[in-house]
Amino acid sequence: QVQLAESGGGLVQAGDSLSLSCAPSGLTFSTYPMGWFRRGPGKEREFVAAISRRGSITYYADSVKGRFTISRDNGKNTMYLQMNTLKPEDTAVYYCAVGVQYRIVPDTAATEYAYWGQGTQVTVSS
Numbered sequence: 001q002v003q004l005a006e007s008g009g010g011l012v013q014a015g016d017s018l019s020l021s022c023a024p025s026g027l028t029f030s031t032y033p034m035g036w037f038r039r040g041p042g043k044e045r046e047f048v049a050a051i052s053r054r055g056s057i058t059y060y061a062d063s064v065k066g067r068f069t070i071s072r073d074n075g076k077n078t079m080y081l082q083m084n085t086l087k088p089e090d091t092a093v094y095y096c097a098v099g100v101q102y103r104i105v106p107d108t109a110a111t112e113y114a115y116w117g118q119g120t121q122v123t124v125s126s
Helices: none
Strands: 003-007 010-013 018-025 034-039 045-051 058-060 068-073 078-083 092-098 120-125
Touching (some): 018 034, 018 092, 045 068, 058 068
Antiparallel strands (some): 034 092, 068 078
C-alpha cells in the first residue's frame, strides 16, 4: 500500500522561507517522478513543481519560479520543496504526488499522478 507522509507546513510571514518534505512508502521511490501541487482557499488545485526520477529534470509553475526549489534524495526516499520569499498568495494546502513509474519526463498535469499525500497547510501572512 502506497502512503505519502508530508511535513513542514506552518504559519509564516511574507518574505519568510519554509521547507516541505514528502516521504512515500510502499513503492520504489527512485523509479517514480514526483510532484507538488497546491489548493488555495477558494481555488482549484494547481501545479507547483515536478522532478524526474533522478532529479535531473525539474519544472515549475511560473508563479513560483525563482522562489521555490524542488529536490529529492533517493537514498532517503524523500522529496523536498524549499519555498523562499513566500507571499500571501502562496497560502494553500500543499500536496505531494507520485507520478507514472519509469516515466522520464515529469508531468505537470494532476491527472498523471496516481498517489497523493494528505496535504500540509502553508499560511503566509502579510
